[in-house]
Amino acid sequence: MPAELTAFATPQRRPVAVPRAVATADHDAGAVLPGVRWALARDLRLALRSPTELGVELLFYVIVISLFPLAAAPQRELLTTMGPGVLWVAALLASLLSLPRLFASDYADGTLSQIALSPFPLPALVFGKVLAHWLTTGLPIAVLAPIFGLQYALDGRELSTLALALLIGTPILSLLGAIGAALTLGLRSGGSLLALLILPLYVPVLIFGAGSVDALRAGLGAGANLSLLGAGLLIGIVAAPFAAAAAVRIALD
Amino acid sequence: MMFNWFRFSSPATFYPVASAMVPWFAMFAAVFTAIGLYIGLGVAPTDAQQGDAYRIIFIHVPAAWMSMFIYLVMAGWSALGLAFNTRLSSMMAQALAPTGAVMTVIALVTGALWGRPTWGTYWAWDARMTSELVLLFLYLGIIALRQSIDDSRRADRACGLLAIVGIVNLPIIYFSVVWWNTLHQGATISLTVAPKMAAIMLTSMVVMTFAAWFYTVAVSLVRLRAIILERECGTSWVTALPELRT
DSSP states (O other): OOOOHHSSOOOOOOOOOOOOOSSSSSTTTTGGHEEEHHHHHHHHHHHHHHHHHHHHHHHHHHHHHHHHHHHSSSHHHHHHHHHHHHHHHHHHHHHHTTHHHHHHHHHTTTHHHHHHHSSSOOHHHHHHHHHHIIIIIIIHHHHHHHHHHHHOOOOHHHHHHHHHHHHHHHHHHHHHHHHHHHHHHTOTTTTHHHHHHHHHHHHHHHHHHHHHHHHHHHSSOHHHHHHHHHHHHHHHHHHHHOOOHHHHHHHOO | OOOOGGGSSHHHHHHHHHHHHHHHHHHHHHHHHHHHIIIIIISSBBBTTTTTGGGGHHHHHHHHHHHHHHHOOOOOHHHHHHHHHHHHHHHHHHHHHHHHHHHHHHHHHHHHHHHHHHHSSSOOOOOHHHHHHHHHHHHHHHHHHHOOOOOOHHHHHHHHHHHHHTTTTTHHHHHHHSOOOOOOOOOOOOOSOSSSSSSSHHHHHHHHHHHHHHHHHHHHHHHHHHHHHTTTTTHHHHHTTTTGOO
């Protein structure tokens, strides 16, 4: 590990250093957790230094939710029926909108190439970034969902199911989204192309997530839907960081 | 002597092979389509419940099968391309994507046209239809991703990765009628159970499936030749091709 890679100057007010060489060899298994921790801490710090950006993303979520009752007749029954779906679609869109934040600015100023050269395994670093992305978008969305669910006249059990489903489902959105965000790095039609690539992959999450409240109402219990979401999350945690890391390497070549 | 499997992984060696294969597959496609349509439209009896409307399945079912099968083959070629770094595998995947998208559109449109007289609706948000629609979006996403990357090698690998990620949708489509008991009926044909349809109808459907399969091979090989010529246009073997020397 050459010394000049361990610390380098970045033009903006970004936390400076790429991780110090904790691991000696590439893809050392012992370097996974420090890698995750480093990327998580760095991206969290970056995100918290521009709170406006985070606020705007959350406001986008709130506004999309508020548009539906204005567009459709705001009858109580109708609102209750479509509420979980609307909250989920808004969560999908908010996640999609915030995805460029994952890699795009790092790619633009060359930080991403330095990150890819670091001694930590790239999938671990990508996972840390995804985790930071979820903590700053998915988690607030899931926490806020019950409040907006009240506007759609959902009752207590429905609200808690919805929040739980979002809590399990939104990390999957961040994990899948990382693959799309990395694939579209530096492309001409980046934003809309990202939507075309990622939204179809989000569909199963949407179906099982919004379906959990429907299943609860039908008296079936949300267990099956939540279990499927959980299974998806586990598969995503295992597989998506590797796919996203491969996509980052493709973009950097 | 061991047969070298990588011999035909070079565009230069495969190009003449593809050229030789195209007419045969095109001819088989035409013959099988003619036979299949003759049996399906002429010989097979009118269905007792659905009338003549059921005959659209001779197009619908082969197209729907091919839409899934082509995706699987495309993802397979993509995986080979990523694993062995063979250009031809990725070109093959690229050549298959438009045909897969067309098959998906055919399956969706014929399904809608059949659904109107039979189910009373063109479209229902049923599990199989929704997942087939998602499959169409996946094909379009892969095609769009390729179009927006100028460097063809980067496009190969990016599309290959996307195709492999998207493969999670295939089992969802295939088993959707088993997992969710919605509007679309379950499979009528299976390898393990005796078919629940008249033998003559089954014959027509199988013949049409072969027709769709031969058509897919013929069309994607034609497209593959075009892709090879486009990408290798600077090489000496392309400029030496007799068909380009006029």
